[in-house]
Amino acid sequence: xxxxxxxxxxxxxxxxxxxxxxxxxxxxxxxxxxxxxxxxxxxxxxxxxxxxxxxxxxxxxxxxxxxxxxxxxxxxxxxxxxxxxxxxxxxxxxxxxxxxxxxxxxxxxxxxx
Amino acid sequence: xxxxxxxxxxxxxxxxxxxxxxxxxxxxxxxxxxxxxxxxxxxxxxxxxxxxxxxxxxxxxxxxxxxxxxxxxxxxxxxxxxxxxxxxxxxxxxxxxxxxxxxxxxxxxxxxxxxxxxxxxxxxxxxxxxxxxxxxxxxxxxxxxxxxxxxxxxxxxxxxxxxxxxxxxxxxxxxxxxxxxxxxxxxxxxxxxxxxxxxxxxxxxxxxxxxxxxxxxxxxxxxxxxxxxxxxxxxxxxxxx
Numbered sequence: 001x002x003x004x005x006x007x008x009x010x011x012x013x014x015x016x017x018x019x020x021x022x023x024x025x026x027x028x029x030x031x032x033x034x035x036x037x038x039x040x041x042x043x044x045x046x047x048x049x050x051x052x053x054x055x056x057x058x059x060x061x062x063x064x065x066x067x068x069x070x071x072x073x074x075x076x077x078x079x080x081x082x083x084x085x086x087x088x089x090x091x092x093x094x095x096x097x098x099x100x101x102x103x104x105x106x107x108x109x110x111x112x113x
Numbered sequence: 114x115x116x117x118x119x120x121x122x123x124x125x126x127x128x129x130x131x132x133x134x135x136x137x138x139x140x141x142x143x144x145x146x147x148x149x150x151x152x153x154x155x156x157x158x159x160x161x162x163x164x165x166x167x168x169x170x171x172x173x174x175x176x177x178x179x180x181x182x183x184x185x186x187x188x189x190x191x192x193x194x195x196x197x198x199x200x201x202x203x204x205x206x207x208x209x210x211x212x213x214x215x216x217x218x219x220x221x222x223x224x225x226x227x228x229x230x231x232x233x234x235x236x237x238x239x240x241x242x243x244x245x246x247x248x249x250x251x252x253x254x255x256x257x258x259x260x261x262x263x264x265x266x267x268x269x270x271x272x273x274x275x276x277x278x279x280x281x282x283x284x285x286x287x288x289x290x291x292x293x294x295x296x297x298x299x300x301x302x303x304x305x306x307x308x309x310x311x312x313x314x315x316x317x318x319x320x321x322x323x324x325x326x327x328x329x330x331x332x333x334x335x336x337x338x339x340x341x342x343x344x345x346x347x348x349x350x351x352x353x354x
Contacts (some may be wrong), residue, residue, distance in 0.1 A: 006152050007178045015174050015187050016157070017222040020164025022192045028221040032214065039203050045338040049204075049306040050196035051169070052297050053333025056307040057314035057326055058173055058190065059290045064315065067180075068283040079283050084288050088295020094136050097292035105284055 076112055080105035122246040127254020129235060132229040137258055138265045140168045142284050145269020146276060147172070151179055155270045162266045166225060166259065169293060170194040172286050182323040190323070193330050201229040208236055208247050216248065223255040225262075302344065306337030 030039065062073030063081045066069040091097065141162070148158040148171075165171050174191040182190075201224050209220055231254040236247055276282060298304050310333025317325030 011178060011184050011187075012153065012157060012159070014184055014338075015178060015191075016161045018165050018184075018188045019170060019191050019195075020161075020173055022188065023165050023170060023195045023198060024222060026192070026195055027202050027224045028218065029199050031209060031217045031221045031224075034206060036205070036276060040231050042338070044200065044203065045341055046334045047196055049303065049334045049337030050193055050200075050330070052189075052294060052303045053306045053310040053337060054190065054193045054326075054330035055169060055173075055290050057310040057329035057333060058176070058194075058286045059294075060311040060314045061318050062176070062287045063291075064340040065318075066283060070219045076336065077287075079250065079282065081291055084291040085295050088184055088292050089298065092294060092296040094292045097295055098139065098289055101288040101292065102285075105281060105288070109131040109281060 076105055076108035079108055119245050119249045122242065123249040123253040123256075125207055126231065126250035127256055129231045129250075130227060130254035130256075130258050131212045132263055133231070134257060137168075137227065137262050140289060141262045141265035141291060142269035144168055144171055145177075145266040145271070146273035147269075147282060148175055148266075149270045149273035150276070150282060151175055153270075155267065158266060158270045159263065162263055165195075166222075166262065167195050167198065168262075169290065172268070172290065179325065180323070186323045186327070190326055190330070190347070191307060197226075198224055202224075204233060205229070205251075208232075209244065209251075211244060212248060220248070220251060223252070223259060225258065227258055228254045264303075300341075300344075302337045302340040306333040309333045309336035 063072055063077065066074055067079050069077070080101045083104040084097050087100035088094070088097035144162065145158055148161065149155065153161070153175075161171060165174075170191040172188050174195050177187040177190055202221060205220065205224070208248070209217055212220070228251065232251045235250055238243065239246075240249070294307065297308060310329045312331045313329035314326060317328055319325070320328070
């Protein structure tokens with residue numbers, strides 16, 4: 001990318017304060033405000049899938065078009081992502097998945113020069 | 114209630130959360146490294162972590178800020194990643210709802226994936242626990258996790274600048290995210306949510322202001338909820354027969 005990679009200080013602090021406050025309100029929402037009232041089923045049903053929807057949507061373009069390789073698909077990074085996913089699905093262990101992905105990435109980056 | 118019993122549930126909480134240190138510490142180290150590599154000062158990085166204490170949302174915000182996404186998109190996307198915290202809050206409410214407001218306010222601040230997972234499992238297994246015992250256990254799980262999270266961010270921030278580019282740290286973020294998500298894909302509904310979100314994110318990559326990410330996230334959530342609702346109807350129909 002040709003754009004200046006530095007993050008603007010003002011933007012950073014708006015995000016730190018906004019995200020900090022917003023995250024706290026999400027954590028406090030039911031515990032503090034709703035108390036013992038019940039929550040509609042359809043809301044809970046959608047909340048359950050936020051992480052598994054938003055995170056893959058964020059990650060998919062980073063894997064296919066990495067900024068570090070000028071947005072060209074990179075076999076080493078693609079294989080590392082596949083290995084991480086497979087290890088995570090098989091072992092259900094976050095740490096094992098990270099280590100597997102890192103091992104594949106470094107091996108292929110070294111092997112492919 | 115004898116204080117000794119409250120004390121022992123506190124220590125049970127500390128012990129239960131101990132294995133999660135192995136997940137939290139590398140993750141927090143990595144955030145410290147990636148954040149300082151992105152140009153944040155140690156102070157920025159620590160303030161960020163203390164204010165948010167949710168690694169996935171912090172990585173999301175950092176990534177989008179580096180891509181110069183509009184601030185409002187950064188906030189909405191990272192908060193969407195944290196919507197699950199509202200679900201945890203809802204699940205803890207029946208257990209802590211009767212506690213004084215300041216305790217509930219403190220418990221809310223310390224809701225993270227690991228403290229929630231430890232607490233709900235233990236509350237299911239020990240239905241006889243009083244609210245004070247439950248609170249003691251819950252705060253027990255937070256006691257090692259939160260200081261170690263912040264400490265590891267600091268260490269990561271201090272060593273970050275010394276890591277050369279050959280280590281391809283750019284890819285640490287997607288690998289970590291995949292590693293977090295893969296074990297969560299337990300049901301067809303979770304798989305459907307992830308798959309729909311990925312397809313939408315890739316086909317909508319051209320949409321300006323990273324709005325494609327928000328549409329993809331919402332599409333995935335709706336897909337997950339739909340599949341879950343259909344599976345429930347099917348089970349109910351089979352049970353009725």
